[in-house]
Amino acid sequence: MIGAEPARLPADQLAKAVRNDSITIPTPGELFAALEKPGRPNWVGQMRGPISTSYKNRAQIALNLGSLIADGFIAVEAKDSQQVKNIGTDIIKMAKALGVSENVLSRGNSINEFAENDEWDALQEELEATQNEVKASMQSHRDQDLIILVSVGGWVRGTQVVSAAVMQNYDERAAKVLRQPALVSFIQSKMNDISPDVRDVPLIKEVSGQLPGIEKLVTFPVGKAPTADEVRKVNEAVGKIMSQIQAKESK
Template sequence: MIRLTKLCLLALAASVLAATAATDTARLSAAQLKKAVRSDSISIPTPGELFAALEKPGKTNWSAQYREPIPMTYRNRAQIALNLGGLVADGFIAVEAKDSQQVKNIGSDIIKLAKALGVSEKLLSRSSSINEFAENNEWDTLQEELEATQNEVKSSMQSHADQDLVILVTLGGWIRGTQVVTGAIMQDYDERSAKVLRQPALVRFMQSKINEISPELRGEPLVKDVSEQLGEIQKLVSFPPGKAPTVDEVRKVNEAVDKVMTEIESKELPK
């Protein structure tokens, strides 16, 4: 399993871009993910944390969660940021699957979208490291190096006053990560794994973060649409404490996040 780090997902953009010295990490258990969180200290789980929290018996077929390549020609910055977050989740899937070619493919796509958002060349120039680790199947080292770049990417975007984009990348990663987790649970249902989907406080928190971004960006059709659909997703993940969602309830969550991801990926933005 991927070693875990608590912090903003945006930083994971570097996940598939670079390598730096290792940083301290902390594992997040399924129990921790399911707890109600404080509004001032909530930590949005990264795709890697979501995947690790599955605690599924047996081996998860990660490659079954791959998707078709997405367009690399988006012009809308909000849409680029949301898709960048989704690609970061794809990078974690490839690492879990120990698929070196897929890691390199996703890394290349992340670089393209990151450049469109103006992520610093300092980070982009490190991309060869990911290829080297993948080529040599150094998965433990790769996982550590992916995590070690998180704060640097976050810092890079925040220094350019792009906190709004940090929020959207984080959101895009969570949506794609939840799509993958629900897909994996449906593939081989397990009650213990399904309980990780109870995240109503987390979804409310993400909605509150969307409300903090600039009025101009918040008013964009895609951002408005994603925000509205989060409200529906919140209802679907509000299972009673201690109760595992049924297969049908998991399917409904999967369908809801599928719908959001389809709109995020689409070249035709909502009107």
Template sequence: MFHRVGFALALLATAAVSQGAEPAPLPPEHLANAVQTDSITIPTPGELFAALSKPGKPNWTGQYRAPIPTTYRNRAQIALNLGGLIADGFIAIEAQDSQQVKNIGTDILKLAKALGVSENVLGRGKSINEFAENNEWDALQEELEATQNEVKASMQSNRDQDFIILVSLGGWIRGTQVVSGAVTKDYNQETAKVLRQPALVTFMQKKVNDISPELRDEALVRSVSEQLAEIQKLVTFPNGGIPTAEEVKALHGAVSKLMGEIQTKTDAK
């Protein structure tokens, strides 16, 4: 169901957020009020994506994308794409596609290894394959979440906080691409409300601005930051926070353009 992609989206977006008390229930249209002084409260997946639950099974395989490179040389690009691949993993689980899960799991581990994560992360590849072979979808969901948490913990221990932010951002961009694409194909006002996320985008812009000047000045990171400013406008939505079909389409186009730039391989180190 859509709420699990919502889970991936929210979880990835909060990778660099400080932990606090469990938030009170918050409807999607009030997401803009979720920012606090130095952190952001993200609604639970069920609350945030309840509007996306509907009769019938979404076409999850229609949300697949072509395989992306796993031989990037630039660490910022690796981190952004790692976040996107983790979001892809949740989509494959929803599609209950064991081969796709294994393919994406392999690519996730390749990029994680390129970032120098611990052996604990790499060891999870075997578990992912075993659960996929046996169609153990709930266990796969938990294992992918655990893999994601291991990646963050390993990067934290290596003092790679800046790259944790980029992993989080890459996952949010890919997740928003998928959700906006699904809403575009089957539009209704209630489901579209979930895309109103100005406070969340503002928060992520702040986190990008807080990373080291050297990393922030890299061409790809600079481009992502600039495009986030435009995306922030596209997720604000006037008229009571209910985006029109055209506004959702515009958002989908913007995040798809950005995702395309992120996954395009360059020779930059």
């Protein structure tokens, strides 16, 4: 489990995200912290409108819950307290749909309270803690598949935002954050670990099927930053997955 305090990973080391001797999928907070190094992005410009909270398929709910937690981090970075509260409410709705614990629901109250008082550092920690509570609750229900999907949803949305921010204000140091071949390979292996019945869900097949292409797009020589055009291709590829994750008609 990733702790409540977001790790500050140097951009070049993000792909390694090593915990003991195994890679972990970085949280949106970690992705955004790495992006902060070269200069402050336009976080307000990265916010999106509200998404549906009434998906029927548990796998799709988990992916969208992960992406929604990423939206929470964006709203905190943008210092938009109303948006933080709205997203906090939606996180709780989706968490309830997945049957997660009361602990997660109390986190929602804390998020509202901190947002009311513009306590941004506390909100960062609370979002990390909320994500951990969601995963811990799933762990206690032996819902390993959903834990993986929450992490993947957060990574897809986080990478969409990071690549969009780099495109807006291209900077070689910031662009290096997107060099993640080992990480994408690891995500593919985790998706393959999902139980066959969930793996057969059309949306999960779609997401898994696009990961090899994304791995190629985020593979650059060590020390070389991707060009602005390469960053755009990464953004388009993860944006396509994000659209599929969000689509109401996904099975």
